Amino acid sequence: MKTVILIGAQGKMGQAALSGLGKHKVITASRSGEGCDFQVDITSRESIERLYQNVGSFDAVVNTAGFCEYAPFGEMSDEQWQTTIQSKLMGQINLVNIGLNYINQGGSFTLISGILNIKPIPLAIADATTSGAIDTFVQCVAHELPRGIRINVVNPTVLEEAWDVYGEMMPGFQPVPGALVGKAFERSVDGFITGQVLYVDA
Amino acid sequence: MKTVILIGAQGKMGQAALSGLGKHKVITASRSGEGCDFQVDITSRESIERLYQNVGSFDAVVNTAGFCEYAPFGEMSDEQWQTTIQSKLMGQINLVNIGLNYINQGGSFTLISGILNIKPIPLAIADATTSGAIDTFVQCVAHELPRGIRINVVNPTVLEEAWDVYGEMMPGFQPVPGALVGKAFERSVDGFITGQVLYVDA
Numbered sequence: 001m002k003t004v005i006l007i008g009a010q011g012k013m014g015q016a017a018l019s020g021l022g023k024h025k026v027i028t029a030s031r032s033g034e035g036c037d038f039q040v041d042i043t044s045r046e047s048i049e050r051l052y053q054n055v056g057s058f059d060a061v062v063n064t065a066g067f068c069e070y071a072p073f074g075e076m077s078d079e080q081w082q083t084t085i086q087s088k089l090m091g092q093i094n095l096v097n098i099g100l101n102y103i104n105q106g107g108s109f110t111l112i113s114g115i116l117n118i119k120p121i122p123l124a125i126a127d128a129t130t131s132g133a134i135d136t137f138v139q140c141v142a143h144e145l146p147r148g149i150r151i152n153v154v155n156p157t158v159l160e161e162a163w164d165v166y167g168e169m170m171p172g173f174q175p176v177p178g179a180l181v182g183k184a185f186e187r188s189v190d191g192f193i194t195g196q197v198l199y200v201d202a
Numbered sequence: 203m204k205t206v207i208l209i210g211a212q213g214k215m216g217q218a219a220l221s222g223l224g225k226h227k228v229i230t231a232s233r234s235g236e237g238c239d240f241q242v243d244i245t246s247r248e249s250i251e252r253l254y255q256n257v258g259s260f261d262a263v264v265n266t267a268g269f270c271e272y273a274p275f276g277e278m279s280d281e282q283w284q285t286t287i288q289s290k291l292m293g294q295i296n297l298v299n300i301g302l303n304y305i306n307q308g309g310s311f312t313l314i315s316g317i318l319n320i321k322p323i324p325l326a327i328a329d330a331t332t333s334g335a336i337d338t339f340v341q342c343v344a345h346e347l348p349r350g351i352r353i354n355v356v357n358p359t360v361l362e363e364a365w366d367v368y369g370e371m372m373p374g375f376q377p378v379p380g381a382l383v384g385k386a387f388e389r390s391v392d393g394f395i396t397g398q399v400l401y402v403d404a
Contacts, residue, residue, distance in 0.1 A: 045280060073346050074302060078247060081295065085287060089335075093283065100276060120342035132338020133291075133331050140322035140330040144275050 001025055003058040004189060005051070007095070008065030009036050012161045012178065013112060017064050017154075020182030021189065027055055031065065042066070042091030045098060052102040060189045061099050062110045063092055068127040076126060084126040089133050096141070096151065108150040110188040111138060115157040115201055121170060131155065135197045142195030150194035154184045157201040174202040203227055205260040206391060207253070209297070210267030211238050214363045214380065215314060219266050219356075222384030223391065229257055233267065244268070244293030247300060254304040262391045263301050264312045265294055270329040278328060286328040291335050298343070298353065310352040312390040313340060317359040317403055323372060333357065337399045344397025352396035356386045359403040376404040 002024045008014040009028035018026060029051055033039025038054060041047040042065055052058075066088035069080035092111045099109060113131035116124045138153040145151060158166045160175040167175070184198040204226045210216040211230035220228060231253055235241025240256060243249040244267055254260075268290035271282035294313045301311060315333035318326045340355040347353060360368045362377040369377070386400040 073299070073343050074348070076299070078292070078296065081292060085292070089331075090280070090283060090287070093331075094280065097275070097278070117338045117342065120345055122346065125339070125343050125346070128342040129291075129295075129335050129339040132342075133335035136319045136334025137327070137331040140319065140334075141275050141327050143322055144324065144327070146276070 002060055002189065003027065003055075004060040004062055005029060005055055005058050007040060007042065007061070007063045008112075010034065011064060012159055013064040013156070013181070016156075016159060016161070016178030016181040017062050017185040018182070019179050020184070020186030021062070024060075024189070027058065042095055043086050045094050048094055048098045052099060055102075057104060058102070058107070059104045060108045060110070061095060061103065062185055062189065063095055064112050066091060066112055066130070068124075068130065070123040070127065072123060073125045081126055084130055088127075088130040092134055093137060100145070100149065103149060106148040108152070108189055108194075110185055111151070111153040113153050113155040113197070115155055115199070118155075118199075119157075119173070123169060139195050139197065145194075150188075150192070152188040152193060152196045152198055154181065154188065154198045154200065156181045156184070156199075176200055176202050204262055204391065205229065205257075206262040206264055207231060207257055207260050209242060209244065209263070209265045210314075212236065213266060214361055215266040215358070215383070218358075218361060218363070218380030218383040219264050219312075219387040220384070221381050222386070222388030223264070226262075226391070229260070244297060245288050247296050250296055250300045254301060257304075259306060260304070260309070261306045262310045262312070263297060263305065264387055264391065265297055266314050268294060268314055268332070270326075270332065272325040272329065274325060275327045283328055286332055290329075290332040294336055295339060302348070302351065305351060308350040310354070310391055310396075312387055313353070313355040315355050315357040315399070317357055317401070320357075320401075320403075321359075321375070325371060341397050341399065347396075352390075352394070354390040354395060354398045354400055356383065356390065356400045356402065358383045358386070358401075378402055378404050
C-alpha cells in the first residue's frame with residue numbers, strides 16, 4: 001500500500017483517478033479543500049510547499065487539477081494565456097519541482113494533460129498548447145529525476161461523466177468511462193514505467 | 203516577391219533562415235536592433251505592435267528569436283521558467299496574435315522550436331518543454347487562422363555554424379548546415395503547407 005496525494009480529488013477527473021487507486025491510502029486535496037483532507041492552490045509555490053509539509057511521508061502524487069481558459073485564438077487575451085499557463089503548465093511543473101524535496105524514494109508523479117493537443121477543436125488552443133507542453137515536459141524530465149522517482153502523464157479524451165458539459169463543443173468525440181481513465185492512473189502509480197504519455201481515447 | 207519580416211536576423215538561426223529567403227524583400231529585426239531595419243522585443247506586446255505598425259504591409263513573419271534558460275530541472279528556479287516561457291512561448295504566440303491584425307491576406311507565420319523536445323539532453327528541460335508547446339500550438343492554431351493565413355514551425359537540430367558553442371553539451375548529435383535549415387523556412391514561406399512541424403535533423 002502506498003500513500004498517494006490526489007489533487008483535484010473532487011472533480012470528475014479526480015474521481016476517475018480515485019477509482020484506480022483503491023488499494024492505496026489516498027490523501028485528497030483541492031483548491032477549495034471542501035470534502036478533502038487538504039486545501040492546495042497549485043498556482044502558488046507556497047501552497048504546494050505547505051501541502052507536502054502537512055502530508056509528511058508519501059509515495060505518489062496524482063494531479064488532476066489545471067485550469068484552462070477557452071476562447072477563439074484571435075480573441076484570447078494575454079491574461080487568459082497567462083492564467084492557463086500558470087495553472088496547467090507551471091502549476092504542474094512546480095508540483096514536481098517542489099515535490100522532489102519531499103517524495104519518498106522510488107515514488108512517482110502522475111500529471112494530467114488532455115486529448116485536445118492531438119485532436120484540436122475550436123476554443124481550446126490554450127488547453128491544447130499547455131497539454132502539448134506537459135506531455136513534452138514529462139517525456140523529457142523523466143531522464144533526470146533522482147532516487148528512482150518516476151513521472152508519467154495521463155492524456156484522456158472526454159469522460160462519459162462530463163459529456164453533458166463538454167459534449168456540445170466536442171462533436172465526433174467518443175467519451176470514455178472514468179473507470180477506464182482510472183486504469184491509466186493505476187498503471188502509472190503501480191507500474192514501473194516512466195516518461196510516458198498514457199493516452200486514454202476511444 | 204513577398205515582404206518578409208525576419209526576427210532574430212543577426213543570430214545564427216536568423217542567418218540560416220535568411221539563406222532561404224533570397225527571392226524576397228526581407229525586413230530584419232532583432233532585440234538590439236543592431237545591423238537590422240528595426241528593433242523588437244518579442245516579450246513585449248507593445249514592442250511587437252510597434253514593429254508591425256512601422257513595417258506597414260507585409261506577407262510573412264519568420265521568427266528565429268526565443269530565449270531559453272538552461273539548468274538541471276532540480277535547480278531551475280521559477281523565475282528561469284517564467285523567463286523562458288515569456289520569450290520562447292508567449293513571445294511567439296503574441297507575434298502571431300498581434301500579427302493577425304496586420305499581415306496581408308494569404309500571409310504566413312513561421313516560428314522556431316528545436317529538436318530537444320524529441321531528443322532530450324541534460325540542462326534543456328525548459329527549452330524542450332517550450333518547444334513541445336510551440337510545436338503543438340502551431341499544429342492546432344492553423345485550423346483557426348483567417349484570410350488564408352498559414353502557420354508552420356521549423357524544428358531544427360544544432361547548426362554546423364553553432365557547433366563550437368553547443369557541441370559540448372550535445373554528444374552524438376549531427377549538426378546540419380544553416381543552408382539546409384534555410385530550406386525549411388523557404389518551404390514554409392513559399393509553399394502552401396500549414397500547421398506543420400518542419401523537422402531539420404540528420
